[in-house]
Amino acid sequence: MKNPFRWLAVVLVVSACGVALAQTTPAPVAPASEVLPAAPAPAPTAPVPAMPTTPTATAAGTASAPAPAGPDDVVLPPPRQEGGKPLLQALRERKSEREFSPEPLPLQQLSDLLWAAAGISRPESGKRTIPSAKNWQMVEVVAILPDGAYLYDAKANLLRNLAKDDLRPLAGKQGFVASAPLTLVYVSDPLKLPIEVPEEDRTLYAAVETGCITQNVYLFCASEGLATVVRASVDRPVLAMALHLPLTHRITLVQTVGKRP
Numbered sequence: 321m322k323n324p325f326r327w328l329a330v331v332l333v334v335s336a337c338g339v340a341l342a343q344t345t346p347a348p349v350a351p352a353s354e355v356l357p358a359a360p361a362p363a364p365t366a367p368v369p370a371m372p373t374t375p376t377a378t379a380a381g382t383a384s385a386p387a388p389a390g391p392d393d394v395v396l397p398p399p400r401q402e403g404g405k406p407l408l409q410a411l412r413e414r415k416s417e418r419e420f421s422p423e424p425l426p427l428q429q430l431s432d433l434l435w436a437a438a439g440i441s442r443p444e445s446g447k448r449t450i451p452s453a454k455n456w457q458m459v460e461v462v463a464i465l466p467d468g469a470y471l472y473d474a475k476a477n478l479l480r481n482l483a484k485d486d487l488r489p490l491a492g493k494q495g496f497v498a499s500a501p502l503t504l505v506y507v508s509d510p511l512k513l514p515i516e517v518p519e520e521d522r523t524l525y526a527a528v529e530t531g532c533i534t535q536n537v538y539l540f541c542a543s544e545g546l547a548t549v550v551r552a553s554v555d556r557p558v559l560a561m562a563l564h565l566p567l568t569h570r571i572t573l574v575q576t577v578g579k580r581p
Protein backbone atom coordinates (compact mmCIF):
# COMPACT_ATOMS: atom_id res chain seq x y z
CA MET A 321 0.00 0.00 0.00
CA LYS A 322 1.48 3.34 -1.04
CA ASN A 323 1.94 6.01 1.59
CA PRO A 324 -0.76 8.59 0.85
CA PHE A 325 1.23 11.25 2.68
CA ARG A 326 4.01 10.96 0.13
CA TRP A 327 1.86 12.69 -2.51
CA LEU A 328 0.69 15.23 0.01
CA ALA A 329 4.30 15.97 0.85
CA VAL A 330 5.12 16.45 -2.85
CA VAL A 331 2.19 18.82 -3.25
CA LEU A 332 3.20 20.80 -0.17
CA VAL A 333 6.83 21.06 -1.31
CA VAL A 334 5.75 22.18 -4.81
CA SER A 335 3.35 24.69 -3.25
CA ALA A 336 6.08 25.99 -0.98
CA CYS A 337 8.40 26.45 -3.97
CA GLY A 338 5.60 28.31 -5.74
CA VAL A 339 5.16 30.64 -2.79
CA ALA A 340 8.89 31.28 -2.59
CA LEU A 341 8.97 32.07 -6.31
CA ALA A 342 5.96 34.35 -6.03
CA GLN A 343 7.74 36.36 -3.34
CA THR A 344 10.63 37.16 -5.67
CA THR A 345 8.75 37.47 -9.00
CA PRO A 346 5.94 39.98 -9.55
CA ALA A 347 2.87 37.92 -10.47
CA PRO A 348 0.67 39.00 -13.39
CA VAL A 349 -2.89 39.85 -12.37
CA ALA A 350 -5.23 37.07 -13.49
CA PRO A 351 -8.74 37.88 -14.71
CA ALA A 352 -11.42 37.01 -12.18
CA SER A 353 -12.67 34.12 -14.33
CA GLU A 354 -9.30 32.40 -14.01
CA VAL A 355 -8.95 32.75 -10.29
CA LEU A 356 -9.38 29.40 -8.67
CA PRO A 357 -11.73 29.10 -5.69
CA ALA A 358 -10.04 29.04 -2.32
CA ALA A 359 -9.06 25.65 -0.95
CA PRO A 360 -12.06 24.20 0.92
CA ALA A 361 -10.22 23.50 4.12
CA PRO A 362 -6.86 24.23 5.71
CA ALA A 363 -4.35 21.39 5.77
CA PRO A 364 -4.84 19.40 8.96
CA THR A 365 -2.27 20.17 11.62
CA ALA A 366 -2.67 16.87 13.46
CA PRO A 367 -2.36 13.44 11.85
CA VAL A 368 -5.75 12.03 10.85
CA PRO A 369 -6.61 8.64 9.40
CA ALA A 370 -6.14 9.15 5.67
CA MET A 371 -7.73 7.45 2.70
CA PRO A 372 -5.23 4.91 1.47
CA THR A 373 -4.40 4.83 -2.21
CA THR A 374 -4.45 1.60 -4.13
CA PRO A 375 -1.97 0.61 -6.81
CA THR A 376 -3.03 1.23 -10.40
CA ALA A 377 -4.23 -1.81 -12.29
CA THR A 378 -1.32 -1.61 -14.67
CA ALA A 379 0.78 -2.65 -11.72
CA ALA A 380 -1.93 -4.69 -10.04
CA GLY A 381 -0.80 -8.00 -11.49
CA THR A 382 2.66 -7.60 -10.04
CA ALA A 383 1.83 -5.55 -6.94
CA SER A 384 2.50 -7.00 -3.55
CA ALA A 385 -0.32 -8.53 -1.54
CA PRO A 386 -2.82 -6.04 -0.11
CA ALA A 387 -2.45 -4.97 3.50
CA PRO A 388 -4.34 -7.21 5.93
CA ALA A 389 -7.64 -6.07 7.38
CA GLY A 390 -7.40 -3.67 10.31
CA PRO A 391 -9.57 -3.96 13.43
CA ASP A 392 -12.19 -1.53 12.06
CA ASP A 393 -12.22 -2.94 8.53
CA VAL A 394 -14.99 -5.19 7.25
CA VAL A 395 -14.11 -8.40 5.42
CA LEU A 396 -16.61 -8.93 2.62
CA PRO A 397 -17.91 -12.34 1.55
CA PRO A 398 -16.79 -13.35 -1.96
CA PRO A 399 -19.03 -11.52 -4.45
CA ARG A 400 -21.62 -13.43 -6.41
CA GLN A 401 -20.61 -13.11 -10.05
CA GLU A 402 -23.39 -15.02 -11.75
CA GLY A 403 -27.17 -14.87 -12.03
CA GLY A 404 -29.35 -11.80 -11.83
CA LYS A 405 -31.96 -10.62 -14.28
CA PRO A 406 -31.25 -10.74 -18.02
CA LEU A 407 -29.34 -7.64 -19.11
CA LEU A 408 -32.06 -6.30 -21.38
CA GLN A 409 -34.65 -6.59 -18.62
CA ALA A 410 -32.33 -4.78 -16.19
CA LEU A 411 -31.80 -2.03 -18.77
CA ARG A 412 -35.55 -1.66 -19.17
CA GLU A 413 -36.07 -1.47 -15.40
CA ARG A 414 -33.19 0.92 -14.63
CA LYS A 415 -34.46 4.13 -13.07
CA SER A 416 -33.81 6.70 -10.36
CA GLU A 417 -35.80 6.37 -7.15
CA ARG A 418 -35.78 8.65 -4.12
CA GLU A 419 -37.54 6.65 -1.41
CA PHE A 420 -35.58 4.16 0.68
CA SER A 421 -36.18 1.81 3.57
CA PRO A 422 -33.68 2.45 6.39
CA GLU A 423 -33.09 -1.33 6.62
CA PRO A 424 -29.38 -2.17 6.11
CA LEU A 425 -28.38 -4.20 3.08
CA PRO A 426 -27.18 -7.74 3.87
CA LEU A 427 -23.37 -7.99 3.74
CA GLN A 428 -23.54 -10.43 0.81
CA GLN A 429 -25.65 -8.00 -1.21
CA LEU A 430 -23.28 -5.16 -0.33
CA SER A 431 -20.33 -7.23 -1.53
CA ASP A 432 -22.16 -8.09 -4.77
CA LEU A 433 -23.09 -4.44 -5.29
CA LEU A 434 -19.52 -3.19 -4.80
CA TRP A 435 -18.17 -5.86 -7.11
CA ALA A 436 -20.69 -4.83 -9.77
CA ALA A 437 -19.74 -1.18 -9.20
CA ALA A 438 -15.96 -1.49 -9.55
CA GLY A 439 -14.84 -4.97 -8.55
CA ILE A 440 -12.03 -6.94 -10.13
CA SER A 441 -13.39 -9.19 -12.87
CA ARG A 442 -10.02 -10.42 -14.22
CA PRO A 443 -7.71 -11.13 -11.29
CA GLU A 444 -4.76 -11.95 -13.54
CA SER A 445 -4.63 -8.33 -14.74
CA GLY A 446 -6.45 -6.60 -11.89
CA LYS A 447 -8.91 -5.11 -14.40
CA ARG A 448 -12.36 -4.20 -13.17
CA THR A 449 -16.03 -4.37 -14.15
CA ILE A 450 -15.71 -0.84 -15.54
CA PRO A 451 -13.47 0.50 -18.30
CA SER A 452 -10.74 2.94 -17.35
CA ALA A 453 -8.54 5.21 -19.49
CA LYS A 454 -5.26 3.31 -19.95
CA ASN A 455 -6.49 1.24 -17.01
CA TRP A 456 -5.25 3.95 -14.65
CA GLN A 457 -8.22 3.26 -12.35
CA MET A 458 -8.43 6.78 -11.00
CA VAL A 459 -11.85 6.47 -9.36
CA GLU A 460 -12.31 4.78 -5.98
CA VAL A 461 -15.59 3.84 -4.30
CA VAL A 462 -16.28 4.86 -0.71
CA ALA A 463 -19.28 3.38 1.11
CA ILE A 464 -21.04 5.51 3.71
CA LEU A 465 -22.87 3.19 6.09
CA PRO A 466 -24.65 3.98 9.37
CA ASP A 467 -21.64 2.87 11.43
CA GLY A 468 -18.95 4.63 9.44
CA ALA A 469 -17.33 5.26 6.07
CA TYR A 470 -15.20 2.71 4.25
CA LEU A 471 -12.99 2.58 1.18
CA TYR A 472 -13.81 -0.41 -1.04
CA ASP A 473 -10.58 -2.32 -1.54
CA ALA A 474 -11.53 -4.51 -4.48
CA LYS A 475 -8.28 -6.45 -4.49
CA ALA A 476 -8.52 -7.46 -0.84
CA ASN A 477 -12.34 -7.65 -1.04
CA LEU A 478 -12.79 -5.66 2.13
CA LEU A 479 -13.96 -2.31 3.36
CA ARG A 480 -11.18 -0.19 4.86
CA ASN A 481 -12.44 2.08 7.58
CA LEU A 482 -12.00 5.80 6.95
CA ALA A 483 -14.29 7.21 9.65
CA LYS A 484 -16.32 5.75 12.51
CA ASP A 485 -19.08 8.36 12.60
CA ASP A 486 -22.44 8.22 10.85
CA LEU A 487 -21.65 10.57 7.96
CA ARG A 488 -24.94 10.00 6.14
CA PRO A 489 -26.24 13.49 7.00
CA LEU A 490 -23.23 14.89 5.12
CA ALA A 491 -23.77 12.63 2.10
CA GLY A 492 -26.31 14.85 0.37
CA LYS A 493 -28.73 17.71 0.53
CA GLN A 494 -31.93 15.77 -0.15
CA GLY A 495 -34.03 14.55 2.76
CA PHE A 496 -33.86 10.82 2.08
CA VAL A 497 -30.06 10.66 2.19
CA ALA A 498 -29.59 10.78 5.97
CA SER A 499 -31.80 7.73 6.61
CA ALA A 500 -31.04 5.61 3.53
CA PRO A 501 -28.73 2.72 4.52
CA LEU A 502 -25.96 3.36 1.96
CA THR A 503 -24.48 6.14 -0.09
CA LEU A 504 -21.60 5.42 -2.42
CA VAL A 505 -19.12 8.24 -2.90
CA TYR A 506 -17.03 8.27 -6.06
CA VAL A 507 -13.60 9.76 -5.47
CA SER A 508 -11.08 10.51 -8.19
CA ASP A 509 -7.38 10.52 -7.57
CA PRO A 510 -5.77 12.64 -10.31
CA LEU A 511 -2.31 11.55 -9.19
CA LYS A 512 -2.95 8.09 -10.59
CA LEU A 513 -2.37 9.65 -14.03
CA PRO A 514 1.05 10.57 -15.42
CA ILE A 515 2.05 14.20 -15.01
CA GLU A 516 1.81 14.94 -18.75
CA VAL A 517 -1.95 14.23 -18.94
CA PRO A 518 -3.67 17.63 -19.38
CA GLU A 519 -6.04 18.84 -16.69
CA GLU A 520 -9.11 18.73 -18.95
CA ASP A 521 -8.41 15.10 -19.81
CA ARG A 522 -8.10 14.22 -16.10
CA THR A 523 -11.51 15.74 -15.50
CA LEU A 524 -13.00 13.94 -18.50
CA TYR A 525 -11.56 10.55 -17.57
CA ALA A 526 -12.75 10.87 -13.96
CA ALA A 527 -16.26 11.76 -15.14
CA VAL A 528 -16.43 8.89 -17.62
CA GLU A 529 -15.09 6.33 -15.14
CA THR A 530 -17.60 7.57 -12.58
CA GLY A 531 -20.42 7.35 -15.12
CA CYS A 532 -19.56 3.74 -15.88
CA ILE A 533 -19.63 2.88 -12.17
CA THR A 534 -22.96 4.61 -11.66
CA GLN A 535 -24.55 2.70 -14.53
CA ASN A 536 -23.22 -0.62 -13.18
CA VAL A 537 -24.82 0.24 -9.84
CA TYR A 538 -28.07 1.22 -11.55
CA LEU A 539 -28.19 -2.09 -13.44
CA PHE A 540 -27.31 -4.12 -10.35
CA CYS A 541 -30.10 -2.36 -8.43
CA ALA A 542 -32.56 -2.98 -11.26
CA SER A 543 -31.58 -6.64 -11.21
CA GLU A 544 -31.94 -6.91 -7.41
CA GLY A 545 -35.07 -4.78 -7.05
CA LEU A 546 -33.20 -2.11 -5.06
CA ALA A 547 -33.77 1.64 -5.25
CA THR A 548 -30.95 3.97 -6.26
CA VAL A 549 -30.26 7.50 -7.46
CA VAL A 550 -27.01 9.10 -8.53
CA ARG A 551 -26.58 12.63 -7.24
CA ALA A 552 -24.52 15.73 -7.77
CA SER A 553 -26.25 17.51 -4.90
CA VAL A 554 -23.68 17.06 -2.19
CA ASP A 555 -21.41 19.51 -0.38
CA ARG A 556 -18.17 18.05 -1.69
CA PRO A 557 -15.66 20.00 0.44
CA VAL A 558 -17.52 19.19 3.65
CA LEU A 559 -17.85 15.50 2.83
CA ALA A 560 -14.25 15.29 1.62
CA MET A 561 -13.05 16.70 4.93
CA ALA A 562 -15.22 14.30 6.95
CA LEU A 563 -13.77 11.40 4.95
CA HIS A 564 -10.21 12.67 5.55
CA LEU A 565 -9.57 12.65 1.81
CA PRO A 566 -6.17 13.90 0.70
CA LEU A 567 -6.43 17.42 -0.69
CA THR A 568 -5.56 16.10 -4.12
CA HIS A 569 -8.64 13.86 -4.33
CA ARG A 570 -11.99 14.96 -5.73
CA ILE A 571 -15.52 13.72 -5.11
CA THR A 572 -17.17 13.35 -8.51
CA LEU A 573 -20.70 12.09 -7.69
CA VAL A 574 -22.53 10.21 -4.96
CA GLN A 575 -25.15 7.48 -5.30
CA THR A 576 -27.66 6.40 -2.69
CA VAL A 577 -28.80 2.77 -2.56
CA GLY A 578 -31.30 0.87 -0.44
CA LYS A 579 -34.35 -1.32 -0.33
CA ARG A 580 -37.64 0.16 -1.43
CA PRO A 581 -39.83 1.21 1.53
Ligand SMILES: Cc1cc2nc3c(=O)[nH]c(=O)nc-3n(C[C@H](O)[C@H](O)[C@H](O)COP(=O)(O)O)c2cc1C
Pocket residue numbers: 414415416417418494549550551552553554573
Ligand atom coordinates in the same frame (compact mmCIF):
# COMPACT_ATOMS: atom_id res chain seq x y z
C1 LIG B 1 -24.68 13.83 -13.34
C2 LIG B 1 -26.03 13.56 -12.70
C3 LIG B 1 -26.37 14.25 -11.55
C4 LIG B 1 -27.59 13.99 -10.92
N1 LIG B 1 -27.87 14.63 -9.75
C5 LIG B 1 -29.03 14.34 -9.10
C6 LIG B 1 -29.30 14.91 -7.83
O1 LIG B 1 -28.51 15.68 -7.29
N2 LIG B 1 -30.44 14.57 -7.20
C7 LIG B 1 -31.36 13.70 -7.76
O2 LIG B 1 -32.38 13.45 -7.13
N3 LIG B 1 -31.12 13.13 -8.96
C8 LIG B 1 -29.98 13.42 -9.64
N4 LIG B 1 -29.70 12.80 -10.83
C9 LIG B 1 -30.65 11.82 -11.38
C10 LIG B 1 -31.45 12.41 -12.53
O3 LIG B 1 -32.39 13.34 -12.02
C11 LIG B 1 -32.19 11.27 -13.26
O4 LIG B 1 -31.24 10.38 -13.80
C12 LIG B 1 -33.03 11.84 -14.37
O5 LIG B 1 -34.15 12.53 -13.86
C13 LIG B 1 -33.56 10.74 -15.30
O6 LIG B 1 -34.32 9.79 -14.55
P1 LIG B 1 -33.95 8.24 -14.59
O7 LIG B 1 -32.59 8.05 -13.98
O8 LIG B 1 -35.03 7.56 -13.79
O9 LIG B 1 -33.96 7.81 -16.03
C14 LIG B 1 -28.50 13.06 -11.48
C15 LIG B 1 -28.14 12.38 -12.65
C16 LIG B 1 -26.92 12.61 -13.25
C17 LIG B 1 -26.53 11.83 -14.48
